Amino acid sequence: MSTYYQSAPVLVHAHAYQPPLSPPQSPPHGYLPFYTSNPMMCSTSPLYFSPQMVQPLPPQQHYHMYPSTSAGPGMYYTDFNPHYVQIQISQSVSHDKILAGGPKDNCTVARGRKTHVDHRQLSIEKLHPLLLQFKLTTSELETNAYPMRRDGSTKAVSIADTVYTQNKKMFLDDYDMSRNCSRCNKEFKLSPNGTMIRSTGICRYHNRGVAINGKRDTFRKRYSCCNEEFNVALGCKFSDVHVTDQLFKKELSTFVSTPVPVPNDQRSTRVYALDCEMVYTIAGPALARLTMVDMQRNRVLDVFVKPPTDVLDPNTEFSGLTMEQINSAPDTLKTCHQKLFKYVNADTILIGHSLESDLKAMRVVHKNVIDTAILFRSTRDTKVALKVLSAKLLHKNIQGDNEDAIGHDSMEDALTCVDLIFYGLRNPESIAIREANTNC
Structure with missing residues (x-):
């Protein structure tokens, strides 16, 4: 008789062999603990038993269930069944x-x-509620210089200053003929009769923004148009006339509000994306084209507008419009409003990129808007160009900068805004954090 001390369970391997199939079981498998002790004795006392008492336990088979198929009901297979192994390999993922x-x-x-x-x-009835979270709040509308009416007033609208306009008077008195050129930033004056003086090469400017080149220690700000150093190089473009984005104060009284909904008005649940192209006139920037699309990317409106005053520069490089198109435009601002209000009322959601500029050009007051420049603003709380957002998020190049480019296309820009909204719905983490919208 041998003497043993109890210290740990004795692990006995369950030797595998292939028994005949039997009903499914769920036994333990692998190493099986086998405890042997004498309850009449303390655990620190020697434990006496014969070595023949520790015998390998009968092996237990582990079964798998293969689900039923069109070939027949499900069957139980063992780990050793070649047919089951073949099924496992063919259905591996x-x-x-x-x-x-x-x-x-x-x-x-x-x-x-x-x-x-x-x-x-999704139908527009199902999509509309999902877009309410993206609408701008009243405070966001005011902060971003959207045209607003104070306390329901039907008189002149008010437009707040932004970081881009706080050092510049955007609306001038009727007798004030001084202006700042939007291109070369020089100050000039209109003639007493309100006309503009033209002179060869009078305006020298850069037509593209500033880019930062180089690494942290060697970076330089350079103009994208000519790659010359910022604030050092003279302009690379010339024009025989100055242009301005300043307006007379009397223009603030020409704004119209989108119509109030009527009973069972289908316009109230509609959602459209729009973009406008502007040209430079003696009186400032003026609407020349309005394009509007629905959320299925269908064109709803494409209106060409003839400005009420003389056009100084069609701004073809950015508007994509020529003087021939402007002079032959069939619509006026009034007929443009009539066509727009057939589809839009005060409850319609309008989508655009920096939409306040489009509404100013249209002379329209509208509060239910979604602005992709605000939804997808940068981490520094600044607006990002539509072209940059399209390349970064949609992997699509728009507004080409090559010599063959004919300027922006309002249809392309409106469709890009639609695509950005769908991107935001799929990727809510890409939307900038904003205050809760209580206007829904």
């Missing part, structure tokens, strides 16, 4: 696919539990 999970209707649950819903397939 990747680790990423297992993490992603299986599709359920229009939604797939994946890491981060992000939902992939094709919002483009």
Whole structure:
């Protein structure tokens, strides 16, 4: 008789062999603990038993259930069944696919539990409630210089100053003929009869913004148009006339509000994206083209407007319009409003990039707006150009800068705003944090 001390369980391997199939079981498998002790004795006392008492336990078979198929009901297979092994190999999937999970209707649950819903397939009745969260609040409208009416007044609108206009008078008295050129930033004056003086090469300017080149220690600000150093190089473009974006104060009384909804007004649940192209006139910037599309990317309006005053520069490089198109435009600002209000009322949601500029050019007051320049603003709380957002988020190049480019296309810009909204719905983390919208 041998003497043993109890210290740990004795692990006995369950030797595998292939027994005949039997009903499914769920026994333990692998190493099996086998405790042997004498309850009449203390655990520190020697434990006496015969070595023959520790015998390998009968092996237990581990079964797997293969689901029912069209070929017949499900069957139980052992680990040793070649047919089951073949099935396992043929139906193997990747680790990423297992993490992603299986599709359920229009939604797939994946890491981060992000939902992939094709919002483009939603009807406007289902899409409209999802867009309410993106609407600008009243304070955002005021801060971003949207035309507003104070306390329901039907008189002149008010437009707040922004960081871009706080050092410049945007609305001048009727007798004030002094202006600042929007291109070369020089001060000039209109003639007493309100006309503009032309002179060869009078305006020298850069037609593109500033880019930062180089690394942190060697970076230089340079103009994108000519790659010359910022605030050092003279302008690379010439014009025989100055242009301005300043307006007379009397223009503030020409704004009209979008119409009040009527009973069962279908316009109240509609959503459109729009973009305008402006040209320079003696009286300042003026509307020359209005393009509006719906959320299915269908063109709703494309109106060419003839400005009421003489055009100084069609701004073809950015507007894409020529003098021939402007002079032959069939619509006026009044007929443009009539066409617009057939589709839009005060409750219609309008989408645009820096939409306050378009509303000013249209002379329209509207509060239910979604501004992609505010939704997708940078981490420094500054606006990002539509071209940059399109390249970064949509991987699409717009507003080409090459010599063959004919300027911006208002249709292309409006469609890009639609695509950005759908991108924001799919990727809510890309939307800038804003205050809660209480206007919904």
